[in-house]
Amino acid sequence: MTRKTKICVFTLGCKVNLYDSDAMLAVFRQAGFEVAEGLEYADIYVINTCAVTAEAEKKSRQSVARVLKVNPSAEIYVCGCASQRDNAQFEKRGVVYVGGTEGKIKLAHAIVDRYSGASSLPAEADFAISDKFEEGEGVVNLRTRHFIKVQDGCNNFCSYCIVPYLRGRSRSRSLQSVLAELDGVADSVREAVVTGINLSAYGRDNGLSLGKLIDALGKYDLRIRLGSLEAGVIDEEFLDATKRLKNFCPHFHLSLQSGDEEVLKAMNRKYTPAEYAEKVRLIREYYPNAGITTDIIVGFPTESERQFQNSMRFALDMGFSDIHVFPYSSRKGTVAGKLKPIPPDVMADRVRRMTEVKKTLAESFLEKNIGKPQRVLYETCTDGVWEGHSENYIKIYSLSGARNEVETVNPKRLYLDGLLV
Ligand code: SF4
Numbered sequence: 001m002t003r004k005t006k007i008c009v010f011t012l013g014c015k016v017n018l019y020d021s022d023a024m025l026a027v028f029r030q031a032g033f034e035v036a037e038g039l040e041y042a043d044i045y046v047i048n049t050c051a052v053t054a055e056a057e058k059k060s061r062q063s064v065a066r067v068l069k070v071n072p073s074a075e076i077y078v079c080g081c082a083s084q085r086d087n088a089q090f091e092k093r094g095v096v097y098v099g100g101t102e103g104k105i106k107l108a109h110a111i112v113d114r115y116s117g118a119s120s121l122p123a124e125a126d127f128a129i130s131d132k133f134e135e136g137e138g139v140v141n142l143r144t145r146h147f148i149k150v151q152d153g154c155n156n157f158c159s160y161c162i163v164p165y166l167r168g169r170s171r172s173r174s175l176q177s178v179l180a181e182l183d184g185v186a187d188s189v190r191e192a193v194v195t196g197i198n199l200s201a202y203g204r205d206n207g208l209s210l211g212k213l214i215d216a217l218g219k220y221d222l223r224i225r226l227g228s229l230e231a232g233v234i235d236e237e238f239l240d241a242t243k244r245l246k247n248f249c250p251h252f253h254l255s256l257q258s259g260d261e262e263v264l265k266a267m268n269r270k271y272t273p274a275e276y277a278e279k280v281r282l283i284r285e286y287y288p289n290a291g292i293t294t295d296i297i298v299g300f301p302t303e304s305e306r307q308f309q310n311s312m313r314f315a316l317d318m319g320f321s322d323i324h325v326f327p328y329s330s331r332k333g334t335v336a337g338k339l340k341p342i343p344p345d346v347m348a349d350r351v352r353r354m355t356e357v358k359k360t361l362a363e364s365f366l367e368k369n370i371g372k373p374q375r376v377l378y379e380t381c382t383d384g385v386w387e388g389h390s391e392n393y394i395k396i397y398s399l400s401g402a403r404n405e406v407e408t409v410n411p412k413r414l415y416l417d418g419l420l421v
Helices: 015-030 054-070 081-085 104-115 163-167 175-185 210-219 236-244 261-266 273-286 305-318 344-368
Strands: 006-011 044-049 075-080 095-098 145-152 191-196 223-226 251-253 291-298 322-327 374-382 385-390 395-398 406-409 413-415 418-420
Touching: 006 015, 006 054, 015 044, 015 104, 015 145, 015 191, 044 054, 044 081, 044 104, 054 075, 054 081, 075 081, 075 104, 081 163, 145 175, 175 210, 191 210, 210 223, 210 236, 223 251, 236 273, 261 305, 273 291, 273 305, 291 305, 291 344, 305 344, 322 344, 344 413, 374 395
Parallel strands: 006 044, 044 075, 075 095, 145 191, 191 223, 251 291, 291 322, 395 418
Antiparallel strands: 374 385, 374 406, 385 395, 413 418
């Protein structure tokens, strides 16, 4: 018997990319390919790239070199946001095809066909941005949490963001298709994480809304967690829908980006700090112990020291349970990409100070949850220590547990980046 073709799908970037990679892996598994765990020797590599920052794009480029170190004669396929933005940067030894953000499933099928001798790669035109929503085609994964992509693209055009240019306009997946995918995994996982590039825009193009989608998920026993949200989507109707779910996880990742009104305006964000604060207040009215996490961009080109301090103060006032601190990264082709960046030493200093705020807030949220019962879903075990997440997204460590099990625990003390039972 001949050896099975081994394939490695290497993913950079966001949960949506992770979802797309899972969808491609499902095609490869179904076709009988052997799938590599992590970056190990394989015959074929698919690199699913990211372009959200210059650093992410650099890492995407470097992964081609990393793959070639593992297998110098590898056949490499590149797709995702970085290759959509600039495909020439991936035209290197070993790279046989550079696609973009669309047509990843088609690419997976084309690779399968190519290895079974059925056909060649699809024409370049098949990879152009289209309005069509590409669906996951029966994603199967071995995680305890299932990421389900319900929306792609974005119409917001925040002044710093390259994503709308790369992923195209917002489009929502049909309810029927979302439910069909969840029906297939509902018995094997315990949590569904609903994701999208701009999840808050779900339904605007198909007569639905995020609230209606949430209502439709009520038939599952799964814990339901939502991906990143825009403040505008939070209202009573939406929160009422979450309350109707049996197992809604009160964890809200509410993108902030800056706590200063003028900077928000320069970023072309659609809310003021006061409006954002009102949404946080409303969330806490419904869920007093919600985990509220956010993204903050530090060092936007027009951000003054005073505006930066406003941003820090606002973050402290909001009492976030975690902040993803991003140093501003200039992306060519965006409105802000034409502005002069702030000096690197000022940037480094602001990143350091905002990271201090993040640590203070994260610790205080953890401390507040010591002794409070938490429903934890155990995911992994390393050297006898189980790890999982509570509903409000606290990392819980325990000396006992079982994969894919949900248990109520009473955390006793701080431990690493979470709480120990
Ligand atoms: S909402 Fe703004 S930051 Fe988010 S993907 Fe759209 S343009 Fe980018």
